[in-house]
Amino acid sequence: MRYWFQSYSPQRKRDETVTAEGGLSSSRFVLFGSSLGFSLAADGLWFILLSWLANRSGTALEASLVIAAGSLPRAALMLVGGTLVDRIGALLTAKATNGIRFLVLSVVTLHAVVGEINVPSLVLYALAFGLLDAIYLPAINSIPAVLVPRAALPAAQGVVQTIERLCMILASASAGLLLAGVGVAGTAAIGAAALLVSVVLLLPVRNGTESQAQTVLPKESMARELWSGLRRVAKDRVVGPLLVTIGALNLALSAPINIGSPRLAIDNGWGESGFGFLLAGFGVGAAAGAIVMVVWRPARAGFWGAVFAAVGAVLVGTIPWVPSLTLAVGLFALVGLCAGPAAALLIGLVQALTPKQFMGRTMALLSFAALGLIPVGYTAFGLLVSTFGAQVAYVSFGCLELAGALFALLVPEIRRASINPMEEVSAGIEEHDSVVDAQ
Known part of the structure; x- marks a missing residue:
């Protein structure tokens, strides 16, 4: 297609x-x-x-x-x-x-x-x-x-x-x-x-499109609506795989940053201040990367989002070999610099390809994919560190993030997926939605 x-x-x-x-x-x-x-x-x-x-x-x-x-x-x-x-x-x-x-x-x-x-x-x-x-x-x-x-x-x-x-x-x-x-x-x-x-x-914020499309309660039961939303996402050749990718990226990135950084600071003798600098470096880098997306709008959002994630995965795998705090902070900032555009492009693409009447259920799935498995990631990262050391843990989670990025790149529809405001593209999206619903 x-x-x-x-x-x-x-x-x-x-x-x-x-x-x-x-x-x-x-x-x-x-x-x-x-x-x-x-x-x-x-x-x-x-x-x-x-x-x-x-x-x-x-x-x-x-x-x-x-x-x-x-x-x-x-x-x-x-x-x-x-x-x-x-x-x-x-x-x-x-x-x-x-x-x-x-x-x-x-x-x-x-x-x-x-x-x-x-x-x-x-x-x-x-x-x-x-x-x-x-x-x-x-x-x-x-x-x-x-x-x-x-x-x-x-x-x-x-x-x-x-x-x-x-x-x-x-x-x-x-x-x-x-x-x-x-x-x-x-x-x-x-x-x-x-x-x-x-x-x-938030009170004065209004939107005419939403009020026209979503003020009438549907006749279906909550259970039927929930099932129809899940079925639509499962059949969508772009949104479904994108949610899998976003979930894998969040799972792979959260533990090395939130659990690995204090361990890295302790093992290298950088102390509490070093731990704070590492987190601040990642936060500043992610903010800077996200700001880039305000002025740069690539045509193929899926492709470039996956590319940024792949580069970030390689950087995550190199973290435990950094010899100094200064270089480590810089590396954390670069990881954040890749994470910001990856998240903005992939989440933005999910929203662009989701019809308004399914937006809440799709974003609920996205939130669950991003947050629901994080405790599992924390536990797995801690077990890897205690059993094999920080280097194995960082490389393993870097490989997991890279697998999520490569999965997106291997899906042709994600590689080609773009965001276009023109009316003919909207018609193409509606046709895509009709195909999904008919499957």
Whole structure:
């Protein structure tokens, strides 16, 4: 099956640039991006606060149960949340769940003011956030697809990736200082205030296309809708394999960065500051790589996304042989520089090729692929390090990432897949969707 074009005429390039830049600079996308930033900052503070309280108030087993109470329901109910997003719309769902998240964190703040938060209370709060995130994450991840033109989706994902990296760095750097300076109640209050700002910024965001297409509840049951979404993704020759690739890339990259970097710093005597520099190097590199996607829009998004991932995989495999902290920070930055464009291009392509009525369920699958297997990756990486050493662990996960990238490159439809805002391409996408639905 032939997919849409691989090259632009100069006039089409100019038209695409104007359209995409207009979408990214529109007030509604700016409001969305600002809301997302405050929401991610609050999420970072909440996760660190939850981990701190769980370890301070209970045993290691109890702390693990608290964290699991938040992560397991989120993973288990993510697809149900995506189905709900497709029923009532991404914007409305995100606004409602974000408001409830603010209320939950406000209750945590009040609890911390009046007394100690014990382990059973932490389990309830973690469970509430996990259930809400199962709906909120598919909703918030679907919003770029209903706010910007199709051609601007990789650039929009570049902005989203940049916001995520910067908020991760900010939350990690400030959480410890806040806990030491203003205590648990003050840290929770700052997180609640950030969520309130996020709610206020998202409220005025409107989108006519979504409201026309998704305000009428479907007649099918939730179970039928969920099954139809899974069936469509499984039959799609581009989106299905892309989700497999994205899941493999996240699984292979998260453990070497988050679990391997502290071990690398300890083994080489770089200490806590060295560990911080490594994470900061990756974050800055990923943010810079994502920013590149705002100004560079390659015709074959699938091909170039896989290429960036393949280069990053090779770099991951070389990390344990770096002799100095300076070179290691630079290498982490290069890994991030490849990860940013890879994520922006591949996720943007998934959104561009997914019909609006299936966006929530598809983004739920993407979120599950990106987050659901990360604990498995952490465990496997730790076992490899303890059994065979860091070099074997890094090389193994580099090979896993490379396998994910090569898998994408071996699928002809992914290599040829492009993002084109022109009407004839939209017709081609609709034809592709009809073929998928008919299979």
